[in-house]
Amino acid sequence: MIVSKDCVVTFHYVLKTDKGDIIEDSSNGEPIAILWGHKNMIQGVENALEGKQAGEKFSTTVTPQDGYGEYLxxxxxxxxxxxxxxxxxxxxxxxxxxxxxxxxxxxxxxxxxxxxxxxxTNHPLAGHILNFDIDVVSVREAEESEISHGHAHGAGGHQH
Structure with a gap:
């Protein structure tokens, strides 16, 4: 299954500055789970995930416009x-x-x-170019309750 609207994507990521310094690394915990297409992640990462499938590893650069906005x-x-x-x-x-x-x-x-x-009041990463290394762990169809709630449930997602 490929990443598309109303699917749940789980992935690990390493977030780095434009200089290569690591800001966050999810590999030591559960992969993050998002309901794709529901603005559960910054737009640049959602855009980069589209069309990917489980097992794919890739890198993407996110501009401030598709990340946390310009510094104001x-x-x-x-x-x-x-x-x-x-x-x-x-x-x-x-x-x-x-x-x-x-x-x-x-x-x-x-x-x-x-x-x-x-x-x-700016987000700490506002105005920064962000570099992500992403490892897609799984892609599945979302459950109706996830779609109606607007987020993924379970490990890596929202716990009810």
Whole structure:
């Protein structure tokens, strides 16, 4: 079976920077499982998986437009320290959680003042070219419940 709409794909991946530094490597755990065509993964990886089948290994480069977006300077904001969740004492480089109108969001702390904190709301990989080495483990038809829920179930996917 080849990867196409409404199928579940399981795969391992190694994510590297443009310089070749490894950011993530899934090979030491369960393969990730996604319901293909339902935006469960960044667009560049979904696009690269299309038409592949179990046993295929390949590499793909993902631009910011098909990854985590361009880095936006306007995404730097000052927020009251009391709105940050995850620690009692904040330092630059730490990741915090804030509640927004769109739900919880991770932010990176840039500067800490007495009452206000400067945070970066960009995804940490925004603006970066990403290189993936992908090993397709399996491809199967999705179950009706997976399609109706919009995600893969079971190991590597969403657990109910």
């Amino acid at each position: 300077d306007e995404a730097i904001q000052r927020v009251p320290a009391k709105h940050l969740q995850g620690s009692d004492k904040w330092k630059p480089g730490m990741v915090a959680v804030v509640n927004t109108e769109q739900g919880q969001r991770q932010v990176t702390v840039l500067k800490v003042g007495k009452f206000m904190v400067t945070v970066d």
